[in-house]
Amino acid sequence: MFNVTKIKWLANLLRRKDVSGDFKFLYFANRMDSRPKYSVIIPVYNRPKEIDEILGSLTLQTYTNFEVLIIEDGSTLKCEEIVKAYADRLDVRYFYKANSGQGFSRNYGYERARGDFFIVFDSDCLIPPHYFEVVDKQLETNYLDAFGGPDVAHQSFTPIQKAISYSMTSFLTTGGIRGRKKQLGPYHPRSFNMGISREVFEKTGGYILPRKGEDIEFSIRIIKAGFKTGLIADAFVFHKRRTSFAQFYKQLHFFGTARINIYRYHKSELKLVHFFPAGFTLFVLLMPVYYLISPFLFSIAISLFLLFELLNIISATLQNKSLTVGLCSAITSFIQLFAYGIGFLKEGIRLFLRG
8 A cells, every 4th residue: 555655756756757667667666665664763872782672572573564773872882783683684774873862863763764654662662573563454444643552561570660560551640541542632652652654754853852751742743733643552562661669760750850841842731630740749748747737637648648559559469460569569659659740840840930
């Protein structure tokens, strides 16, 4: 099936008077056969082991009409040799550039991609074998200009990684809408697992932020430009995320500041639901005040907090069939809300003071 990009390319070729009709036909046929349908863009910064793992998972795909572009974003720990080791199994290219942040690194990849659709993965993802087959079937039956998929925990993940995955998708912490078809308004793809058509990139220009909510801001502009977005539920990835509580705290603090950063560009995109983690954070920080006001009020606050943690332990234990994961989830769920709330409040106050 030809898309708009292919038709435009053919039309331009046929207009050329210096190319014979037979040559045009043969050249076009060869071009259509050799050109990949999908271009995978993977920015990386000092994570060669992750690149080895994600490339290994891409060699197992049941659908193979794709290329891979590794964008080394100014790393000191380079992955070039690892990429070369996959050259006989994947259509893969390696690029090294000065550090600019993941958003601009994805743009760098988009500009050099040959495919009709561009798919971005985070370097800490593993891609299940059916991924491209599912995406291709979806685009053939119900076309989307931009799409995303969920992230789930792989059975090989550590208890902390599984707990992080739980807290990022649980109803108790995120409302259960992340990676679900039920969304607040149009679906906003996230760049750990995100695809766009070539036309989307050409019309929007890609990312305008290097980091701090760059994918959400990009999704907002895609939707405002009139493109159709959607979730492909079965196009999930195994997202390893960070491997310690401290790293997870840092990441979620970053997410909190990013939401305020998005507000600078799109005022209408700051909604009531985005204040919930900040409310949780204030609730926890004001515990000493509750005690000073009334020991009874303090006991109610503590009881509510413990009930929240108990529900997380039970839910995560049942979901993962592991009490260890359940106990770790009590910690990651607290971090998920508290760290996000701290980042949100600090960046919000900073923005307010700056006018």
